[in-house]
Amino acid sequence: MRIITEGAVNAFLSDLEERGGSASDGFAAERAVRAIINDVKEGGDEAVKNYTMRFDCDVPVYYRVPEVELIRTFRNYEEDHQDFMAALKRCRENIVKFHTAQKREGYTIAEKNGVVTGQRIRPLATVGLYVPGGTAAYPSSVLMNAIPAKIAGVQRIVICTPPRKDGTANPDILAAAKLCGITEIYLCGGAQAITAMAYGTKEIPKVDKIVGPGNLYVTLAKKLLFGVIDIDMIAGPSEILILADKSANPAYIAADLLSQAEHDVLASAVLVTDSPQLAEATAAEVGRQLAALPRREIAQAALEQYGAIMLVPTMDAALALAEQIAPEHCEVLCENPLEYIGKLDNVGSLFLGEYSPEPLGDYFAGPNHVLPTNGTARFFSPLNVDNFVKKSSYIYYTQSALKEAAESIINIAEREEFEAHANAVRIRVTGEANV
Numbered sequence: 001m002r003i004i005t006e007g008a009v010n011a012f013l014s015d016l017e018e019r020g021g022s023a024s025d026g027f028a029a030e031r032a033v034r035a036i037i038n039d040v041k042e043g044g045d046e047a048v049k050n051y052t053m054r055f056d057c058d059v060p061v062y063y064r065v066p067e068v069e070l071i072r073t074f075r076n077y078e079e080d081h082q083d084f085m086a087a088l089k090r091c092r093e094n095i096v097k098f099h100t101a102q103k104r105e106g107y108t109i110a111e112k113n114g115v116v117t118g119q120r121i122r123p124l125a126t127v128g129l130y131v132p133g134g135t136a137a138y139p140s141s142v143l144m145n146a147i148p149a150k151i152a153g154v155q156r157i158v159i160c161t162p163p164r165k166d167g168t169a170n171p172d173i174l175a176a177a178k179l180c181g182i183t184e185i186y187l188c189g190g191a192q193a194i195t196a197m198a199y200g201t202k203e204i205p206k207v208d209k210i211v212g213p214g215n216l217y218v219t220l221a222k223k224l225l226f227g228v229i230d231i232d233m234i235a236g237p238s239e240i241l242i243l244a245d246k247s248a249n250p251a252y253i254a255a256d257l258l259s260q261a262e263h264d265v266l267a268s269a270v271l272v273t274d275s276p277q278l279a280e281a282t283a284a285e286v287g288r289q290l291a292a293l294p295r296r297e298i299a300q301a302a303l304e305q306y307g308a309i310m311l312v313p314t315m316d317a318a319l320a321l322a323e324q325i326a327p328e329h330c331e332v333l334c335e336n337p338l339e340y341i342g343k344l345d346n347v348g349s350l351f352l353g354e355y356s357p358e359p360l361g362d363y364f365a366g367p368n369h370v371l372p373t374n375g376t377a378r379f380f381s382p383l384n385v386d387n388f389v390k391k392s393s394y395i396y397y398t399q400s401a402l403k404e405a406a407e408s409i410i411n412i413a414e415r416e417e418f419e420a421h422a423n424a425v426r427i428r429v430t431g432e433a434n435v
Helices: 006-017 023-055 067-080 082-100 139-152 171-179 190-199 216-225 250-261 276-290 296-306 315-325 358-363 399-415 419-429
Strands: 107-110 116-123 126-130 156-161 184-187 209-211 239-244 268-273 307-311 329-333 349-352 389-396
Touching: 006 296, 006 307, 006 315, 023 190, 023 216, 067 082, 067 171, 082 139, 082 171, 126 139, 126 190, 139 156, 139 171, 156 171, 156 190, 171 184, 190 209, 190 216, 239 250, 239 315, 250 268, 250 276, 250 296, 250 329, 250 358, 268 276, 268 296, 268 315, 276 296, 276 307, 296 307, 329 358, 349 358, 399 419
Parallel strands: 126 156, 126 209, 156 184, 239 268, 239 329, 268 307, 329 349
Antiparallel strands: 107 116, 116 389
């Protein structure tokens, strides 16, 4: 794993920004996604099924997963995969506890002159969850996406997930969905599934919002259809940045860097430290641990392209670099790690201390693992209960209260050359409009 100093940092950061691929690749993918969107918009379920047979399997066993299949799978898992189900249930408990604390109520402001203003908070009616289901299936993402929606009060939650090569659903996903109380699952994936949920078909309902991870085509479809529906975020490849001083354990750091690198050849794994000794020891440890990984080819490619150990003069410089990168996951392996809570603003999720590795957040601790990537932690937040609600305001004024405010309203309206706006107030307080 390469060790770079301050002079090479900017070049490396430029490489990170290009992780999504070349502009020409992006344009080609976008053209393909636009074609799929048009086909599904016009052809509905038939177009979706044709794309499923083209990309995923020869003949799907079913389009909507029968509820009897969900029940059968869940019972089998309760009997034959007890440890896995027990783990999912413990994760669910922590995710519920964390996200329940996020739930907010509306408010009312009542003033002495009879004016009443306020805000209502209501759940979205229907939400679509996209869940990858081919070679990469993530039951943990079902929990992370579904539970905040449930806590928000969303009544109808739909899952779209691609079938396996044999035309069936991934049973891990079915078990996780049933655990979350979701029974409406359709076997379709890619941009076609996003389009079907965005516009609605005869069989798949139109949703208000789509959340969940996916490949480039899924991400582009969400981006292009934003406005037709709401989306969670535009997510890129996964990433981790570790801040560590001389007190850190290089074996822990190496394991954590590799835990992200094994995701994808586009994943980024970065250590920033002020200790040359730690940098050298970590580089050696990465090589040792990498050799034993089943996904070592993926991890090695990621580290070669988008991995680095950045050697900086001070931990203050390390902090500044972390704020600039705005990583999805940020670990602090330093003395007194809790001191860093108030020092790092631009992170998706912060992991403090040597016993808080990033996989703790992926699966178990409770905070959401759907996080902003590619520097978007500067302005995006992790998936949360607020993502599944909408807010509206209300206003009630008495006649006397409006009369008191009229001069100010009319002044601003006329300044903006909206005479009808001014008249709408004037006619109520003077009995006539300027005509």
